[in-house]
Amino acid sequence: MSPLKPDHLDQKEKHEIFEKELFPHLDALNTFAYHLTYDEDYAKDLVQETYMKAYRFMDKYQKGTNAKAWLFKILKNAYINHYRRDSRRPTKVDFEDVVNYQDSDDDRGSSYFDLREEIFENMMGDEVTTAINSLPVDFRTVILLCDIEGFTYDEISKIVDIPTGTVRSRLFRARNMLKEKLKEYAESLGFEDKRGNKGNEKSDE
Known part of the structure; x- marks a missing residue:
């Protein structure tokens, strides 16, 4: 089964996928983000950015697959990108x-x-x-x-x-x-x- 493209989905269908498959992992994402940053506001920003990117790039997600792993990867990449842009955070470590x-x-x-x-x-x-x-x-x-x-x-x-x-x-x-x-x-x-x-x-x- 090929990934479902946003162009092939109306807003109702996209919202349904988001609510049923992506949003249930909010708590896990918040926990993961906090343990990476030790900053509640920064963690919330990362999670918000993760969901925005997930919605934007839903063509990369295949409905019914491991949504949690997909979201965690997006969050991890967002974290690394923030680190690269903000070298003032000495406690952060680039995975690479x-x-x-x-x-x-x-x-x-x-x-x-x-x-x-x-x-x-x-x-x-x-x-x-x-x-x-x-x-x-x-x-x-x-x-x-x-x-x-x-x-x-x-x-x-x-x-x-x-x-x-x-x-x-x-x-x-x-x-x-x-x-x-x-x-x-x-x-x-x-x-x-x-x-x-x-x-x-x-x-x-």
Whole structure:
């Protein structure tokens, strides 16, 4: 099925697509934009710009496909364009300037950490939010897209414009960075740090 062109749609049809497929992702876009900018007004401007561009370029969207991923990509591109125009924002990082980590995603390591299983299903308090916000933007972004928004590696690859292998590597690093930041808080809630526990137990006997 080919993409539906705005020229082939009347205003009522375009409005229906916008309301049913695009607008429901408003909250997710607001959250993503805020975690990129830490500025509510700036985040709202990015989201507004995202929806304006989405409506304008609806010929690029295929009805019934992944509207959320399409909108997130538009927002990410808008964010990068704003950064390029405003070098006065020292805390912003251009995705294209981020080091392209190529470490293998070795999930055999005992340090592997899955946010969804160990943390987000059990706690989402201020400590977690603060820890996520303290991550560099490239790592913070993959955490938000994968573990909170539920995008696949392939979808994240398209949104952020990096290879799928880099998504895996960056997510692996991001989860472990967050693990270290949350270690003490997680242990206070009964989570165990499985790295080296067996060796330590043996040495105590």
